[in-house]
Amino acid sequence: MDQGRSKPDLIIFDCDGVLVDSELLSCRCLSEVLAEFGIVLSAEQALELFLGRSTKAIEQHYRDLGQAVPDGFLPRLKSHVLKTFEGSLQPIPGIAAVMSELRAPFCVASSSDIDRVSLSLDVTGLRGLFDGQIYTAQMVKHGKPAPDLFLYAASKMGAQPARTLVIEDSVSGVLAAKAAGMTVWGFVGGSHYRARDGLAILSAAGADRVFAHMSDFWKEA
Incomplete structure (x- = not known):
């Protein structure tokens, strides 16, 4: 997939810092x-x-x-x-609107355990969007920055890594997605990036694109 210019067959969202401001x-x-x-x-x-x-x-x-x-x-x-x-806990502003407009299949792949991810999605009103398509580091041998979790999620969702887009906010997540052979966009709209240069941090890690507002999800993609 060329930097997301062609629409992906699967979009994998990290949870913390991407779906919820945690x-x-x-x-x-x-x-x-x-x-x-x-x-x-x-x-x-x-x-x-x-x-x-x-x-x-x-x-x-x-x-x-x-x-x-x-x-x-x-x-x-x-x-x-x-x-x-x-x-x-609050949702990332604009995330529900983005997800309601997606046409490609999507899922969550998080380093957090299933109880934490489930609670995070419940209290922010996002749980119903995922229909049980939640994958966590508990399900694989090696967590991020190893590619195991993203490869596992793509396999379960029936998608090829090269046709998968990952949305991540951390260096370890970007490294994991690149190691999996996937396109990765860095998101720096969480409160933890207010005093940090997220663009530089995630670009240096290898993110194919970095954006700060969910309203810009498909802009310049």
């Missing part, structure tokens, strides 16, 4: 829960280290530092994130 919320939750266990990590550092990554990546990061996270960390983090999302 990245800052989840990084704050991670910082707060780590602090409860005596580990210091600011929300800004969490954003740099773990944007678009799974909880396995968090555990591996601290194992590599010789500082394994305690047994109760993941359940506590999940509980805190879900509670925070229930009260504060």
Whole structure:
């Protein structure tokens, strides 16, 4: 697919930072829960280290530092994130309108677990758009930036990687999509990019295009 100029056979959306404006919320939750266990990590550092990554990546990061996270960390983090999302999570502006106009099949492929993705889509009113077509890192051996999740989603949806378009907000997601042989557009309209140069960050990672407003979804594509 040439930079999206020909319409794709499948569009894969990341969830966090693309469908829902969750990245800052989840990084704050991670910082707060780590602090409860005596580990210091600011929300800004969490954003740099773990944007678009799974909880396995968090555990591996601290194992590599010789500082394994305690047994109760993941359940506590999940509980805190879900509670925070229930009260504060908002959809990305304009995403519902974009999706209502799509003619190509689409699905979600997220590094988050199925409970978090389901809640995110429920509280933002987007769940009904996906009709169960939700794929998460729990379903594959290797999460982003490995291509496994995107290849798995495309296979399940019956699409060829070369005819698949991915919408991503993270470097790890862009790298995963490119490794899968897919076209990837970087989206930088989430609140976590207000103080960061998302265009430079995602372009450097290999995004075929970067845009900041869902109203521009097909413009210059």
